[in-house]
Amino acid sequence: MILQLKNIFKWVQQGGQRVFLLKDINLEVAEGEFISIMGPSGSGKSTLLNVIGMLDDFNEGEYNFLNESVHTLKEKHRANLYKQYIGFVFQAYHLIDELTVYENLEMPLLYKKHSGSERKAMVADMLDRFNIVGKKDLFPAQLSGGQQQLVGVARALIAKPKLILADEPTGNLNSKQGQEIMALFKELNKEGVTIIQVTHSEKNAEYGKRIIHLLDGRQLKHAG
């Protein structure tokens, strides 16, 4: 098992009242799973994903990640944990505008203290695999949305994470580009990478082996 959420609650204080963003979420994810999270807008999908990715806090409940209890960890340890095991893919790509494709890909490795030659090899590998060698010296603004998301996925993968979290990875793409990304995810999943994605599209959700439905921060039980 890669991670386990037990009775997770998250709320914000608004006008003296608690507004719940997540209510009693229980989730177990085994290694090698491919999970899709669905639900209407505002139902808390992104919030849940951010909690899983340790980018966001929760107020109550337990969260174990690879046998570490996240809720008791210090900020720094938590950062080390997700730095090492988790890759993020965002709807808005979130590439650094001031860096070229090559440099964007290289960046996660820089934070992990790989040697120069190692980095070169790994980046070259990724460029190759995603067929973007020719684009390596371009800046994000010079790429199409699909290409940017390709780079985003490549960047998430480069440090060889165990878990990939993708928040509407195809949300800004046309359907053909979306298909390509989904195919890529499927392939990755075959190679053993665990994937959790948020999506609005039934079709894309079908790529996952399990679908979790959220409504108003609450998990709908019947799903599977």
Add this chain to the structure above:
Amino acid sequence: MFKNYLKVALRNIWKNKVFSLINVIGLSIGLSAALVIGAMIYYDFTFDKFHQEGDRIYRVTSEFTSAEGNFYNSGVCTPLAEALKTAATGIEMVSPFFTNAPYRVENREMDKVFMEPRNVIYTDGDYFKIFNYNWLFGDGKTVLSGPNEVVLSENRVKKYFPGIAPNKVVGKMLVYNDTVPVKVTGIVKKFEDRSDLIFEEFISIRTLGTEGIQQMIGDNWNSTSSASQLFIKLEKNAAVVPIQKLLEDLAREHRDKEDLVYNQGRIFHLQPLNDLHFNTDYGTFDYNRSQASKPVLISLACVALFLLLLGCINFINLNTAQATQRAKEIGIRKTLGSSRKQLVFQFLGETFLLTMAATLVSLFLSSWLLRLFADFMPEGIGFGLFGSPVLIVGIIMLLLALTFLSGFYPALVLSYFKPVSVLKNQILPGNDKGSLRKYLTVFQFMIAQVFIIATLLVGKQIHFLMTQDMGFKTSAIAYVQTPYNERSMDQKLRFEAGLKAIPEIQTVALGGNPPASRSTNSRGVIYRDGEKEIYSELQLLFGNSEYQKVYRLKLLAGRLPLNDTIHEYVINSTFMKNLGFKEPQEAIGKRLGEGKSSYAIVGVMADFYQRSLRTNIKPMALIGDWSRDQYSQFDTFHMVLGDDASTWAAAMESIEKVWKSVYPEYDFDPRFMDDTVKRFYEQERKTSVLLQWATGLAILISCMGLLGLVIHTTERRTKEIGIRKVLGASLVQLNLLLCKEFLILVGIAFAIAVPLAWWGLNNWLQDFAYKTDLSWWIFLLSGIVMLLIALAIISVRTMVAANANPIKSLKTE
């Protein structure tokens, strides 16, 4: 990693060209000021630091206390040296020296004469044991022990014995003051490091003989001449206190009886060598140079500090203002594994790049500034000083400090962003950060405002001083002092006759100093009125009957002295009041002094300023040349030229011709009374120029920062402006909306600056006996100036924003 940071940094700097430029320019202005001022401070603080065991070397000085205040004298009475030699334990060396230079040096062998050599002292061998000179010839241990010996500097050797090899010069003779033959027994190098010991010619003190000393200086405990000075060197580990105690005892033991009567006293001080350069009470040995002043250096350092702070504030403000733009990058970096520390270092690194750039720019700027301000600074200050290791290390430290100061806070703010909120585009410009920016902007403008007020007021005070009627005629008057060593009356009369023949000269007077001058001559006088006895320090002004006409001194009652040498006083009304008379007429006929030396007051003249308006009017008397037989006080000719200034050049030429015929050996050095008055205010004028610069720079830096903030705000609010415009807001309304935010800040800065400036300037004005008002309009004017400048800066930018086509801005959002 580093390369990655560098790349991002450079691309970011490039992307935000305007902000980067503002940051670099602002910082480099502050830095250049700091470099120039730092060089000045370094220069002045490194005088006489190189002497071995310099912390054990002291100059002994005198302070005289009396009811009227304390007077300082860099010299001591001559017997003190001997007393210290015999009585003291703890003193290793005692070296008296006299700074009266001989007026004439002759190299008879080569038939060369040199007039009035400078930097000559009479001293003994101990001087060279206290101060280690580099000996080219001769032996520092035995030299100057006998009479008629002289040690010369290398330069003097070249001057007195041109073309002769230095080793041949030792043993040759010079003749001083026509009669004293002296043998060259040593040659030293002048100190290569900065030193106030600028002596070049050392004559053995025994050359003077006891009689010579008695004549020149006086040899009793009660006469103190600033020319008779004393260096001592303490023994190793010797305490200062017992020696100070001994000096107290000596002063008490040899107290003058009269001093007791008038409750006056004397204190001997031990002045440490490193105090020499700064202590204006005692001065240095170089009279050509105004002395370094610690308060001035400190206020300069403050100016530099303020300018640097202003630059740093721009940095902080603009970088935190831009935070939203960097937020995305920060969020991504964090999700990809960057720690907060790494981010802080990244941003500090970026700041470092900019401060580096600023430093390079400021090195160029400061070399230019140093040349620009050459008149203001001692000769030795130049760009070359920056080669010294101390300053290099200082610059590097400053660079790091600046980086830290201006980069740390923005780095903290930026690195604090939570990745999730960043990526959700949730960071609204947080309120707290915005308000810090406001505080800093207020601080900037407050400083600029204080500078503006100070500039205006100092300008007003100088104007007041310069235009204030001195109480005597100052325009179209020239004076020239006859050579100090040519005191014969015949020559003076010949010169006078020559002057009178020049048609451009209307009146010629013979006398001492002009009515206002830096040098004063005063003596204590006693006035007895029945049982009442008034003792007063009386300044003396020497002049013949024409003198009063030349300067248009107003006679309130009585008459002028009957002739040049008769012993009669014409007192000023301040003194008259001090003596207790209400009406000038009452003072006429009263006598000053006792017994044989009591003389009558024959006239009362109106008060005039005897110096700058910084000092009060002192009791004064105009008298004739009373001791003409022994020592004539009439040594200066005062001339009234025509009112037409264009004729003066011709007049001066004629005067010089007459001079050359009477005093062919001496340089002609005429002065104008107007210039003399102006020179009283040299310090104030320097302050004023400096303030103008500081003000200009402070305004410039602050306004650049303001411009940056305005650009940022208008960019951020483009959408809002667009919407408002579509909804029908007018240009003026939009402008007002945009300006309001900033004008409020300028207003707050003004409110804080006014009391601060008032307090500071009020203090400054206390130095002047006569001062201009701290008028309200100065504050108002300066506020308006600041407001207009800020408004101009703001509206340039807001006009563009408000004029923009709303459809465009809304589309791109």
